[in-house]
Amino acid sequence: VENVRLLDRLSSRKAALGTLYLTATHVIFVENGSETRKETWVLHSQISSIEKQATTATGCPLLIRCKNFQIIQLVIPQERDCHDVYISLIRLARPVKYEELYCFSFNPKLDKEEREQGWKLVNLHEEYNRMGIPNNYWQISDVNRDYGVCDSYPTEVYVPKSATAHIIVGSSKFRSRRRFPALSYYCKDNNASICRSSQPLSGFSARCLEDEQMLQAIRKANPGSDFIYVVDTRPKLNAMANRAAGKGYENEDNYSNIKFQFIGIENIHVMRNSLQKMLEVCELKSPSMSDFLWGLENSGWLKHIKAIMDAGIFIAKAVAEEGVSVLVHCSDGWDRTAQVCSVASLLLDPYYRTMKGFMVLIEKDWLSFGHKFNHRYGNLDGDPKEISPVIDQFIECVWQLMEQFPCAFEFNERFLIHIQHHIYSCQFGNFLCNSQKERRELKIQERTYSLWAHMWKNRADYLNPLYRSDHSQTQGTLRPQMAPCNFLYKFWSGMYNRFEKGLHPRQSVTDYLMAVKEETQQLEEELEVLGERLANLQKSQLTDNKVKTKQQDGIKQLGLSTSNNSLANTPQEYSNDLKSFPSRSPSQGDEEDSALILTQDNLKSSDPDLSANSDQESGVEDLSCRSPSGGGCLPSEDSGKDSDEAVFLA
């Protein structure tokens, strides 16, 4: 469709005119007329909702909201065309078959072996070995080898030595979705462990010998403690209500030597609504401080983040400080349980704070344990009530921790943002389907590529320059401050306002420090080389008695442009109170705008953007998603009234 305008959402005056294309996998807007064609690409998988707004004199507005929080505002001249685009997008954004997804056509031009190697990068078997398993207390069990016991669990599960197949099977029958207690994390220093499961089908009074034996086995696997914690991550009321449905929670009377604990984290519906409310706050046009703080509090979002974090802290403390094992569950054991176990693991074990370790953590607690990626993130069209930002919350917990402990993580914010992006993008096959079983049936590893391999290849972009493995902050358990700590939870504008350039610091400290680090390293290496040469020279001088002056090779001049001072930013609109006054002016034409062909090299630093890979099949050059924030040089102007009370600058 031609003559479509792409508005800068923040300043309705800035509109780029161009052509809109719809392909099998993307929506593409190509700007007319500039020397360099500016392109905006959006994957259909990213589309969360499409809103057709009232036709105005200028055309028919179409608002596309994405799962990565990008918002695209288009104005299509003809109503007929707008409607066609709308209907098409609705269909394209709601695929029915997996094969419609981008990962099945995406081609990064790797050969079969490279693809396979990519999938092998993360190996859970190695991970459990690293933890020290199998050992005297824990073993691998193949009872689920054909998914016969639990179809949402992996084929390889780790259980206490004293848990026989009989006990496992018996316990699985007493657990919701047959998700029996299995090992998530083992601390070899003190034998304490984190196990996870779903809720027991205890109702008001039902018991199951094997399930009780299972918990005993977990307890016995830790000789250092005579009890285990059983942590139910649901609010007490919800758990109790479940009893009426024949499910519920563990009765301390029936299970010997357990200490039961509720840690109320709300359910997926509450979280979905919470995010929705928060995004509405983000969409407010020039909100006051009051609007923003009230809106944020109203959404409850940070409260939920803190609840998840507090649960993780409780479990980490139990393991590290008390040396007590913990069994964690919620209802089905695949949402809150995953969040809480992975936060606890991150706090406990510095390995998970490395890039590789983090990938392993997600493979373990989210993928292998059957978190329902498809249902939660809408790979395919499904029940909207299943959609919920569960892993987004976990990723945010990690970011909050990174802010509190800047030296403790090997990776940076961009790493997290890209992972979140790709969970929804379906460009890689890692996060498809609802379980390991489904992924294997679909032969994901033979037909798609692994995100981890791709990110690993680009790991230089994802490093945290402040990370040092020998730094005190990076070692051992992380102990976030308990009360008072409300103020420590910040609004993550890097994620939720990701595409609003005007909001972010113009320059990345991370990138600068990485560049400094690299340069220092190169200089040091050169220094070494020169030192050796000098030593050799001196030696040969002594032996040969010849004096030769060598012309030194030019030392690489790494001009470190620290501040890209050419990145002049623009004043936003500093007036307030005028309704029609857009509040933010877009960033001035800067490097991002001038490098308008979006190759991977150009997408750097402050634009946390994406994998650019050529796709031969669709015949398109570069695939990257781009923020629509246009390049304007002038602050938005408004035709204001001239009066004594004139409150703005015209």
Next chain:
Amino acid sequence: MLRSSQPLTGPNRKRCREDEMLLGTVLDEGERGFIIDTRSAQAAKQARMTGGGTEPKSSYPQWRRLHRPLERGRPLQESFIKLVEACNDTSINMDRWLSRLESCRWLSHVKAALSTACLAAQCMDREEASVLVHGTEGTDTTLLVTALAQVILDPSCRTLVGFQGLLEREWIEAGHPFHLRCARSAYSHARLKQEAPLFLLFLDCVWQLSRQFPFSLEFSECLLLTLFDNAYASAYGTFLCNSEKERCLCKVKEKTHSLWAWLNQPGEKKKYLNPLYSHNALVIWPSVEPQSIQLWQGLFFRWIRSSQYLDEAWAEIQRLVEGN
């Protein structure tokens, strides 16, 4: 950029030829200027009843008046006190923290101050127009705006030395009554009438700038904290008294030591430098969106929460930069 106090128009709309001429000489033929009045239009009008007022358009035709009300005086002090109370309150749950923070209004004041300073800067840099800033007395919100605008506009005000010069010029010599304003701080029950944390508000705004432009200020948060401390209680005479006149009468220069002399000693100076600094010749335009304005944890939680991890991060940054 000029600053003054309010014109004494009074209820009878007095005129003053000399004042009009003075402002007239600032502008060339056909040029226009902006007057940024830090009182609301209504408050400015009401000021006439007590002998003050605003510049009538007819008498100052080349000047366009903009009102940007900024809080000062008791309400600002209350805001400060409430914020400190909230920060110390360990009983607040997460689900009430943000509304409690909001009810203090401190961050709204930061937003307003930054916005107004940016407006002044915008008039000068974008409109290439002269600006006159005043409130009532010209000693509080006026100085907040002019000083902040200069940090935004002028790279030389962002150096360690330049910033000190800015403070001397726009706060101390300009007559901000430090003795009255920085008397007892937030814990005191005294509730003095003349006390108000304008200078802290200024420092907070500068901190916001340092967060948004981490490479552009030569000085670190440590300097801002030190300035805050010394404004209230100091071993040095720099922030004593309420005006140059008083300092003269008290013979401050003869009887006390200067804070600047201490800070600038080579051994001390290091603490106050920003390892990421790199001269930025451009104007720095901050975002004043609520998401961009944060609570200054380093100040408000200074004694409540260990800054160990952040300090370690800064030490690491220092190490990386020095290693290079």
